Amino acid sequence: MRHLLSAGDLDVVSACLILDTAAQLASVTDRTVKKFPTLRGRTVVNLFFEDSTRTRISFEIAAKRLSADVINFAAKGSSVSKGESLKDTALTLEAMGADAVVIRHGSSGAPHRLATAGWIQGSVVNAGDGTHEHPTQALLDAFTIRHHLRDGMGDLAGVRVAIVGDILHSRVARSNVLLLRTLGAHVTVVAPPTLLPYGVSQWPCAVSYDLDEVLPHVDAVMMLRVQSERMHAAYFPSVNEYSRRYGLDIRRMGLLPPHAIVLHPGPMNRGMEISADVADGERAVMVEQVANGVSIRMAVLYLLLGGITDDGKKEI
Amino acid sequence: MPHDKTVLRGVRPYGEDPVDIVVAAGVIAEIATAGSGAGRVIEASGLIALPGFVDIHTHLREPGREDAETVETGSRAAALGGFTAVFAMANTSPVADTAGVVEQVWHLGKATGLVDVFPVGAVTIGLGGEQLAELGAMATSAAQVRMFSDDGKCVHDAAIMRRALEYVKAFDGVIAQHAQEPRLTVDAQMNEGVLSGQLGLTGWPGVAEESIIARDVLLAEHVDSRLHVCHVSTAGSVEVVKWAKSRGIKVTAEVTPHHLLLTEDLVASYDPVYKVNPPLRTSTDVTALRAALAEGTIDAIATDHAPHPHEDKDCEWAAAAFGMLGLQTAFSIAVLTMIDSGLLDWRALADRMSVRPARIGRALGHGHDLKVGAPANICVVDPRASWVVEPATFASKSRNSPYAGMTLPGKIIHVLKAGKPTVEGGDLAC
Numbered sequence A: 001m002r003h004l005l006s007a008g009d010l011d012v013v014s015a016c017l018i019l020d021t022a023a024q025l026a027s028v029t030d031r032t033v034k035k036f037p038t039l040r041g042r043t044v045v046n047l048f049f050e051d052s053t054r055t056r057i058s059f060e061i062a063a064k065r066l067s068a069d070v071i072n073f074a075a076k077g078s079s080v081s082k083g084e085s086l087k088d089t090a091l092t093l094e095a096m097g098a099d100a101v102v103i104r105h106g107s108s109g110a111p112h113r114l115a116t117a118g119w120i121q122g123s124v125v126n127a128g129d130g131t132h133e134h135p136t137q138a139l140l141d142a143f144t145i146r147h148h149l150r151d152g153m154g155d156l157a158g159v160r161v162a163i164v165g166d167i168l169h170s171r172v173a174r175s176n177v178l179l180l181r182t183l184g185a186h187v188t189v190v191a192p193p194t195l196l197p198y199g200v201s202q203w204p205c206a207v208s209y210d211l212d213e214v215l216p217h218v219d220a221v222m223m224l225r226v227q228s229e230r231m232h233a234a235y236f237p238s239v240n241e242y243s244r245r246y247g248l249d250i251r252r253m254g255l256l257p258p259h260a261i262v263l264h265p266g267p268m269n270r271g272m273e274i275s276a277d278v279a280d281g282e283r284a285v286m287v288e289q290v291a292n293g294v295s296i297r298m299a300v301l302y303l304l305l306g307g308i309t310d311d312g313k314k315e316i
Numbered sequence B: 001m002p003h004d005k006t007v008l009r010g011v012r013p014y015g016e017d018p019v020d021i022v023v024a025a026g027v028i029a030e031i032a033t034a035g036s037g038a039g040r041v042i043e044a045s046g047l048i049a050l051p052g053f054v055d056i057h058t059h060l061r062e063p064g065r066e067d068a069e070t071v072e073t074g075s076r077a078a079a080l081g082g083f084t085a086v087f088a089m090a091n092t093s094p095v096a097d098t099a100g101v102v103e104q105v106w107h108l109g110k111a112t113g114l115v116d117v118f119p120v121g122a123v124t125i126g127l128g129g130e131q132l133a134e135l136g137a138m139a140t141s142a143a144q145v146r147m148f149s150d151d152g153k154c155v156h157d158a159a160i161m162r163r164a165l166e167y168v169k170a171f172d173g174v175i176a177q178h179a180q181e182p183r184l185t186v187d188a189q190m191n192e193g194v195l196s197g198q199l200g201l202t203g204w205p206g207v208a209e210e211s212i213i214a215r216d217v218l219l220a221e222h223v224d225s226r227l228h229v230c231h232v233s234t235a236g237s238v239e240v241v242k243w244a245k246s247r248g249i250k251v252t253a254e255v256t257p258h259h260l261l262l263t264e265d266l267v268a269s270y271d272p273v274y275k276v277n278p279p280l281r282t283s284t285d286v287t288a289l290r291a292a293l294a295e296g297t298i299d300a301i302a303t304d305h306a307p308h309p310h311e312d313k314d315c316e317w318a319a320a321a322f323g324m325l326g327l328q329t330a331f332s333i334a335v336l337t338m339i340d341s342g343l344l345d346w347r348a349l350a351d352r353m354s355v356r357p358a359r360i361g362r363a364l365g366h367g368h369d370l371k372v373g374a375p376a377n378i379c380v381v382d383p384r385a386s387w388v389v390e391p392a393t394f395a396s397k398s399r400n401s402p403y404a405g406m407t408l409p410g411k412i413i414h415v416l417k418a419g420k421p422t423v424e425g426g427d428l429a430c
C-alpha cells in the first residue's frame, strides 16, 4: 500500500491489518508509552485546503506519537478557484522532502490527482476530499464498531449498520459503505430521496426512506451532519421537518435494540440530526471515535511509511 | 498554360475508381481518366478524395485568449485536420456580439487564409441570455454571419429563445443552441449516473440537455424557424431530435468526435483532460449517437475544438476548464467510429463532415460534391495509414487532447482550398 485514497482500495486483509495495528498501538499507548521511534526522521505534511481542526490535530498527534516531523500547511483561501495552487503547493512539498502528505481538499479527487499527476513522490493520505471519501474516518468508525460489537477482533461479518442523513454530500458515507461492506457488515443508508445520490440503488447497501422502520434492525446507527443550508437548495423543506423525519431523539432511541450504539463523525448539529440527550447519552460513542481516530491514523502512517517494506513484508 | 492547373493524380473520389481531378481557377475543371490530366501533379494514387471538411463548432479563442489559440494557429490545426472551413464560436473576450468583433475574426481568418473562417455571432449581449445582440448588423457585416450561438451558455430563457429564432428568419439565420438547463446543472462536473455518485462529482443529468432540446424544437415548430442543436450527447436527445424531424420541424444536430468514442468511465482517473461540456456519457449513449449519425438524425460531426493552456488542465478536477482539442483528430475518430464499424461509407461521411454542415451554416463555396464546376475545396486522405497521437506536435497552441498516445486510423495527406494546396504530404503547404 503506497497511498490511502479510497476505502474501496482496501481488501478485507489490509483493512483488518490496519484495525489490528491500531489496536496494538492503542494498547501500548494506554500503558503510558507516549512515543514510538518508528518514523523518526520522516516528514509528514498536513495539507489542509479546508478548515478541519479536529481532523488535522488527529493526524498531527498520530504522526508525532510515531516521532515523525510534522509540517502543518494550511492552504485555505488559495483553494479551488485557483487550481494551480494544488500543483504549486505539491511541488513545494516535494522540494521539502515530504514522505507523506495528508490532504484535505474541497474538490473530489484532489488526493487522487496529487498521487497520480507526477507532482510528488511521497505517500498520499486522503483526509477528506469534496463529496467523495474520507477513508480514515471509515476506518475509525469500523474500529469503534468492532470494539463494541465484536470484542475488538476480526471483521464485521453480520453487523448491521444504518447510516442516516445527507448521503449525497457525505464523504463519510461513501467511505463507510465501501469499508463496512468489505468487512462483511450489512449497511442501510437512510435519507430523504433528495439526499441520496443518483444510482444509489447500485451501491453495495440497502436504501430506506424510513428511519423508524430501520432502527429496530440495526446494531449501530451512524448519524451524519446535515447542513441547514441544504434547505435553500430544496433538498428538504425545513429544519423542523428534517428533524422530525430523520433526527435521532429519545423516542427513536427506544426503537433500537438495547445493545446498539450511536456514532457521529462530528461536528454535530444538536437539535438537527441528533438531539442533545441522545448525543450525551451512554450509548453514544463519539468521544471514543475521536480517541480511536488517533490510533487509526497512527496505524495508517505506520503501515504506509514504516511498517511495510517494498516487498510487502512487515518489519519487526 | 498547363501550370495554372493542379492535378490530383490517381485519386479515388469517395473511395471509388481512380481518376485525375484537374483543378483550375479555384474550381474542379475536369475529372479525367487516371494518368491523363495535365498540370502540376500531386501524386494521390490509392488515396481518397472527399469534399473539404466543414466544422460548424470551433473555439479559436481570439480575441482574448491568445494564450490558448489564435485564429492563425487554429486555422493551421484545421487545415491539417482536413477542414477547409470552420465556424468560430462567439464566446471570446470580448464576446462576438457586434459587427465589429465578427469582422475582426473574419479578417484574421482571411489574413491566415488556410481555411475560411465563418464567425458565429452571439445570440445575446455578452452571452448574458437577457438581451438580443445586434444579429442583423452581424448578418449584414463583411462576415455575413448566418449562425448565432451563445455556446458555452444556454439561451435558457424561453422568451428570448423564441424571439431569437423568429428574428433570424429575416436573413436565413440559424440559432445553434448549447442545450443545458442551467438550474439542473449547477456546479455540474460529469455525467450524472452511478459513477458520479461514487466519485463524489456533481452530476450533469441527460435530462438537462433533453428538456431544453424538447422545448426548443417545439418553439422552432411554433415560429417555423431553423434550430441547430450543438453537441448532442445522450440517447434521449437523439429520440427528441428524431421525433422533431419526423414532424417536419426544421432542426439539425451535431455530435462531437469525443462523444462518438469516449465514455464517462475515463473520469474515474480524475484526469481533467476528460473534463468536457456536455460531459462524456455512457456506452449506451455512444451507441445511440453513432446510430443517429449513420441514419442522419444527427446531421454533422462538429469538433467543439476547445483549446486550453496547460495550467487550466494541470490541476484538480473541479478547478479545471471544460473542453478538448478536436480539429486534428476529428477525421481519424470518424474513421474509427463510423467507417471501420461499417456505419458510414465514404460518401456518407463526406455528407456528415462537409455537405450538411456547410448547408447548416450557409458556408458559401463549401460542401459541394466532387464534380466539374464545384469549388475546389478538397481533402485527400489515406484510409489505410495510422498514426500515434502526440499533442506536442499539434499545430494548435494547446495540448489538451484526450487521445494522446492512441494509435488512430486514417491520415490527412493533401488539402486544397479554393484550388490552392494548404496541406501537402501531411504538412502545411505554406
Ligand SMILES: [Zn+2]
Pocket (backbone or CB within 6 Å): B151, B152, B153, B178, B230, B231, B277, B278
Ligand atoms: Zn457548447
Ligand SMILES: [Zn+2]
Pocket (backbone or CB within 6 Å): B057, B059, B089, B151, B152, B304
Ligand atoms: Zn463549444
